[in-house]
Amino acid sequence: MALPGLSTSAWTTDSSSAPAAAEPGVVPRPWVIGEIKASGLKNVKMSTIRGQTKARKGDLYDRPDLDRDIQSLLGMGEFERVGAEISILDKPVPEHFRKAAGGDKQVLLTFTVHEKPVVRKIFFEGQKKLSKGTLSDLLSVKTSDPYDRFKLAEDRRKVMAKYREKGFLDAVVNSEVRTDTAASKVDLVFKIVEGPKSRIELVELNGAKQLKAKKLLKLMKNRRKKVYVEKDLPEDVQKIETEYKNNGYLDVRLSTPLVTLSPDKTRISIALGVEEGRAYRFGETTFSGYLVFTSSSLRKTVEYRRGKIFSQEKFEDTIRGVQELYADVGRLRARINPVKTFNDDTGQMDVHFEILEGPISYVDHVDVEGNKATKTHVIKREVVVRPGDRFSASRVRKSREKIMNLGFMDEVDVDLQASPTDPDKVDLTFDVSEGKPGVLTAGAAYSSIDGLIGTLSLQHLNLFGRAQKASLQWSFGKRVQDYSASWTTPWVGDHPTSLGFDVYNTRRVNPFDTSMSAYVEKRTGGAIRVGPRFEEDKYQLNLTYSMARISIQNVQEQYRGTLSEGTSIQSSFSAEFARDTRDSIWDPSRGTRLSLGGQVSGGPFMGDIHYFKPFTAGQTHWTLFSVEDWPFVLSAYERAGYVTQFSGTKQVPVQDRYFIGGQDSLRGYSPSGEAGYPSGGKIYGVANLELGFPLARERKKTIVKFVVFADAGGSWDRVRDISGRIGTDTRNIKTDVGFGLRFVTPAFPIRLDYGYGLNHRNGERLYQINFGLGPLF
Known part of the structure; x- marks a missing residue:
């Protein structure tokens, strides 16, 4: 307890002031803390005070320490004012502090606080057109937070702005604070008078002659029948001005928009005036000040051609192209000064780029x-x-x-x-x-070949924070029963070499010739993969050794002379060399991947199946154009392969021949003999063309994409059977068209396609629905 008859030292600080200057006071400093208390606590616990301050029982404590702790408590935002009292206790200072302490007695440190009331409930009165959830999401003040009048004022403005955005231009929002002093709590009430909803009745663009006003007005967010949003109006004006400048009207001038509200405040009219000026065309383009690059190199960055209508967008793209050219050789501080001069002789706008190359960075x-x-x-x-x-x-x-x-x-x-x-x-x-590296997915899909398929997958793309990928997957259905697991690390030590393994156990009902259920294939095995990469991943060498136990069962009666039941062991090694310049391996928008490889089964690798299978593949991607950052991408794919048996294998096993049709090749045909050699070819070639554009994007990444496609290809038993013609014959090339959806996620990419075959024979179904996992190939 404090000694009777002795004064105390006290300090008080509120949330809008700094601590008072240090004063000697009546209690000598520094102090030795004997006890710590707090007064004025209602909603805040004493443990919170201890956790926020540095003061500890038995410590030497001085005025700077006290100032720091008071400021720390104020910084919590829970208190209006914070003070402190120092009282002398009837406890002697420990021996080791007697020389350092200001007195011979320990002290009681009492923090005196005045809590801000806590927000108990938040109410909306008069709200009808906007949901309470929508309005609540706007608020920075939440229940159980300390009341802050500044945040309340800001939240009132946010609610008002939301009503304006939704077309309630006459809405009034006030706030009320209902205080429960005894409980130190407040209820916040937003009182809303919504008023009528306003919509745009008329938008006029006066003076538009050379460009169609109707087309220009479609660029605006504030269009007829839309809700008027004031903050979008400057952007609308800028879009119209940009459209004019992209069509050669560099001198265009637009007036300040005149916005008129009807007397009943339900209708809005917007009037814009435009002075178009003359239309310019690109003239001669010249450069000066360059030393690092030649004039011809710089001209390759020019996005326009002489004599064409002047486009501000292409003009600015050219400037960026020159800057990027210099930035690529370290000239980050290169300055490009464009000078536009109207040439009276040619009637064109000449452009001269003055270049200050700057130093290397x-x-x-x-x-x-x-x-x-x-x-x-x-x-x-x-x-x-x-x-x-x-x-x-x-x-x-x-x-x-x-x-x-x-x-x-x-x-x-x-x-x-x-x-x-x-x-x-x-x-x-x-x-x-x-992002979230671990994904558990479950789903179902339907395809024309496999029917209804269920999938359950657990994948992790960043195991242990080392970018290692692991997956467990189960696919099940009437015709399919697949179990698989895999693991991959992209680096081995400090070397850019991937290492991985796969294990699997699959059972599938497979088509053959004209039957969709000709035989059952069971396959159990695994693979080890090694993939060194070179020149910053531009070149890759992918090596795979695999071994599998393959069983062919339940062969239909009519195929027992062609297909043999039994079990065999396959041991094979494959190698692929690839050149990859794609900007993304998950959803490429530019670049190519070209590969050449081969697989040897049996021979020096033992096993029961002996064949050699060379193959090639390629893909190219072009961004045709973009709407803002939504790219429209054209992709071309090609694959070709050949297989031939050797040693004791008299013919290539059915499971290793090329069957064309289905989700990975010709999507308008079934692999049951509708396209290619009915018994499976030894030679095949497939080409696919896809145009894709995003339906949903998040953080500049495509999540869902719509594609239209065309496929062409075939498989043949011998080279001399190949016909270059498109038609219905077995030797002919088959074609199809279709559309589909892509769910673009690295952990679980999904393809769903509808393909319509253009070269079906009589009696065949003209379309196929295909469901697939992973990219096209």
């Missing part, structure tokens, strides 16, 4: 931020830019692509800052946003 530091589960070195090893390297924009872009290709990143932002120690150096920071 080098990379000083490379850092990674934002990673929580992933180890930093796992991300850094994908970065191809190293400290000391000359800066290269394309190599920075390549680094970002490699990080995204890990499969579990939602986004990777690159921050570029000048080095504080050297003006000719820059610091690079890759700020990553990790």
Whole structure:
């Protein structure tokens, strides 16, 4: 207890002031704390006070320590005011503190607090047109939070803005605070008078002659019958101006929009005036100030042609192209000054680019931020830019692509800052946003070949934070029963070499000739994969050894002379060399992947099945155009292969022949003899063309994509059987068209296609519904 008759020292600070200057007071400093208490607590616990302050019983304590603790308590946002009292206790100072302490008695430290009331409930009165959930999501103040009048005022403005956005231009929002002093709690009430909803009745563009007003007005968000959103109006005006400048009208002028509200406040009219001016065409393009590049190299960046209508967009794209060209050789500070001059003789707009190349910039530091589960070195090893390297924009872009290709990143932002120690150096920071690497999925799908199929899959793309991939998968149905597991690590030590294994146990009812259920194939086995990569993943060598026990059972009576029942062991080795320049392995929008390889079964690898199977594959992707950041991508695929038996194998087993049709080749045909050699070919070739565009995107990544496609191909028993003609004959090339959906997720990519065959024979079904997992190939 405090000694009677002795004064105390006291300090008080509120949330809008700083601590008072230190004063000697009547209690000598520094103090030795004997006890710690708090007064004024209602909703905040004493344990919270202890956790927020540094004061501890038995410690030496001084005024700077007290100031720090008071500010720490204020920083919690729970208190209006915080004070402290120091009282002397009838406890002697410990021996080891007697020289350091200001007095010979310990003290009682009492924090005196005045709590902010806690928000108990939040009410909306008068709200009808907007849901309470919608309004609640806007609020920064939540129940159980300390009451903050500034946050309440801001939330009132947010609610008002939401009503304006939804067309209630006359809405009034007030707030009321109902205080329960005894409980130190408040109820917040938003009182709303919604008023009538306003819609745009008329939008006029006066003065538009050379460009159609109807087309221009479609660019606006504030269109007829839409809800008027004031904040979108400047952007609407800018879109119209940009459209004019992209059509050569560089001198276009637009008036300030005149917005008129009807007397009953339900109808809005918007009037815009435009002075178009003359239309310009591109004239001669010249460059000066360049030393690093030749004039011809610079001209390759020009996005327009002489004599064409001047386009501001292509003009700005050209400037960016020149800047990117210089940034790729380290000239980050290159300056491009465009000078436009109207040529009276030609009637065209000549463009001259004055270039100040600037010094070369080098990379000083490379850092990674934002990673929580992933180890930093796992991300850094994908970065191809190293400290000391000359800066290269394309190599920075390549680094970002490699990080995204890990499969579990939602986004990777690159921050570029000048080095504080050297003006000719820059610091690079890759700020990553990790997604959910583990995915448990269950679903069902239907295909024309396999019927109803169920799937259950557990996948992890970032095991132990080391980018290792592991999966367990089960597919089941009347015709399918598949179990599989796999594991892959993308690096072995510090080497860019993947290592992985697969194990599987499958049972499938397979088609053959004209039957959809000709035989049952059971396959149990596994594979070991090794894949070294070279030149920053541009080149890959994929090596696989696999062994499987294969059983052919339940062969239909009419095929027993062709198909043999029994069990065999297959031991094989395959090698593939690939060149890959795609920007993404999951959803490419540009680049190619070309590969050549072969598989040897049996021979030196033993087993019962002996054959050699060379193959080739290629794919190319082009972004035709983009709507904002939604790309329309054209993709072309081709595959071809050949198989021949040797040693004791008299004919290639049925499971290793080429059957054309279904989800991975000709999607408008069944693999049961509708396309290609009925008994399975020894030679095949397939080409696919797809045009895809996003239906849903998130964080600049496509989640759902719609595609239209065309396929062509066939399989043959001998080279001399190949016919270059399209038709219904077995030797002819078959074609189809169709459309489909792509669910683009690295953990569980799904394809659903409807294919319509163009070269069916009489009696065959003209279409197929195909369900597949993974990319096309």
